[in-house]
Amino acid sequence: MDDENLIRRIRAGDAGAMDQLVQKYYGSVYAYCYRKVENKEDAQDLTQETFLHFCRNFDSYAQRGKVKNYLYTIAHNLYVSMMRKSVPIHLEEWEKEEPRNDVDQFEAADSVRKVLSELPDEQRDVILLRFYQDLKIKDIAQVTGSGLSVTKCRLGQGIKTIKKLMRGD
Amino acid sequence: MNQSNREIRDYLQQYPVPSYDPEKMQQTIQLARQAYCNRLLSKRIGFGEFIRMQMHFIGHWVWFTQVALVLGFLILLTKYDFGQTNLQQILLLFSAASPMIAFVGFPELLKSYSHGMEEIESCTRFSMRKLMGARMLILGLMDLFCLTVILAVSTVHSGGFLLRMILYLFVPFNLTCGGCLTVLSHVKSRQSGYYCGAVCALCIAVFVSLSFIRRYYETAATGAWVVMFMLTLVYIAVEVVQTFQSFNRFYSKEEAISVTWQ
Secondary structure (H helix, E strand, O other): OOHHHHHHHHHOOOHHHHHHHHHHHHHHHHHHHHHHHOOHHHHHHHHHHHHHHHHHOHHHOOOOOOHHHHHHHHHHHHHHHHHHOOOOOOOOHHHHOOOOOOHHHHHHHHHHHHHHHHOOHHHHHHHHHHHHOOOOHHHHHHHHOOOHHHHHHHHHHHHHHHHHHHHOO | OOHHHHHHHHHHOOOOOOOOOHHHHHHHHHHHHHHHHHHHHHOOOOHHHHHHHHHOOOOHHHHHHHHHHHHHHHHHHHHOOOOOOOOHHHHHHHHHHHHHHHHHOHHHHOHHHHOOOHHHHHOOOOOHHHHHHHHHHHHHHHHHHHHHHHHHHHHHHHOOOHHHHHHHHHHHHHHHHHHHHHHHHHOOOOOHHHHHHHHHHHHHHHHHHHOOOHHHHOHHHHHHHHHHHHHHHHHHHHHHHHHHHHHHHHHOOHHHHOOOOO
């Protein structure tokens, strides 16, 4: 079912449609949150908080863009406020996560993580949304609350930095 | 996406995301459903909207009685010729009408208690104090509106002495109102309505009797009326505060909220 129909049903008071919407976007919102907080537990909590925020304030949702983008915006804002409040993040979680049999794969993932952590927050946000969540530049601008040209500039700078780090400069 | 960007994408894809716990997703679905259903409860209600909502709970008979009283007063007033007669008839009408206007709203305020609904009402979204405060405000404003209409028409018909008219109209009103509020703050039961009715009847009897004694309504007695007006105003203010506080006191008694299970 497309988003427009789901939203229409939710507006009409169909709680089942809300369940479907959560199920539909849980995975992608979780993936986005995970790459932001780099921790499974915190990512799951942030994802949950994102959906709860969406439900609590559903009446004020104007449906101007895609639902997914709106959820990313909520997740982004919640992450920013979480950082401001300095909520502790379980850094040791990385080590505890799913056992990795392939050492090469683990090293590759670790190197990408390090590259991403080298980027300034604004550039990292744009890179995550562009390359992992497949968002268009105008949607990224909407999620991060920046202008189109600023977003393009950040994306360009981010790509340049990643290339440089990939080469090992 | 160009070749260079595709390379970056392939490189970044080496950083996988661990799968989420299905239980956590189920928990999120449940909580989201709950938050969606509860969102109406957490919605903020403005003061104006709250007052409008409470107006719907006031019985229509209150409005009709108020309007009937004002109309009755106006009809009787127009029958008198004030050019020739003295002030007595108008005072008689004031003495009878203003305590009745004050009394009309009280059975409505006591409705929760007389119907045994106070326990249910105190468990709703708004506290009993807020609900009763809103009802007192609405009924008080309605009373003031009625008194203003009566005052304006009487002043126009009798041709002057607005200050004295205010005093003669508001002193019986304030006294009845204060008396009924005293009853309301001390007795919250089915009988409260009868006590309020008795207070109203007593005030009518006293002021109707007074209206036959001319010297109490002469210009020389205006000072005494001003003092009485001020005193009744203080009395009513004190009683409003006490009644308002009594709504919370009634429900926070230790014995009322803690029950020993045997």
